[in-house]
Amino acid sequence: AAGVIQSPRHLIKEKRETATLKCYPIPRHDTVYWYQQGPGQDPQFLISFYEKMQSDKGSIPDRFSAQQFSDYHSELNMSSLELGDSALYFCASTPPAPADTQYFGPGTRLTVL
Template structure:
């Protein structure tokens, strides 16, 4: 079965640089979520999109932005990177009304040096 695809798997950036993470949800899933997980921490919700419109916003810094495109893939754009942005970034997708929950991608490990 198709899963949630994230790219890249690993990314190393310097402070103040910009990074773009991509997420391809499960086909026909209508909602995409972005989470950030620091070392030893629980996943923290950043932002979500339902049918290409922003639906919920969590603790996403102003330096970050995201969008969902017409083909339903989503991108998380991160600018002016800081050392504290180093984390695992997960994308998840779900389908309203489908009761099997949320499927997470393999994540992107971002390291800011």
């Protein structure tokens, strides 16, 4: 069965650089969520999109932005990277309501040097 695809799987950047993470949800899923998980921490919700519209916003820094495209894939853009941005970034998708289950991708590990 198809799963959520994230790319790249690993990314190393330097401070003040820009990074773009991509997420391809499971086909026919209409909602995408982004989470950030720092070392030893629980995942923190960043932002979600429903039908290409931002549907909720969590603890996403102003330096980050995201969007969902017409093919439902989503991109998380991160600018002016800081050391503290080093984390595992998960994308999850859900099928149309009333289904609730979020299916997670494998994550992108971002390391900022």
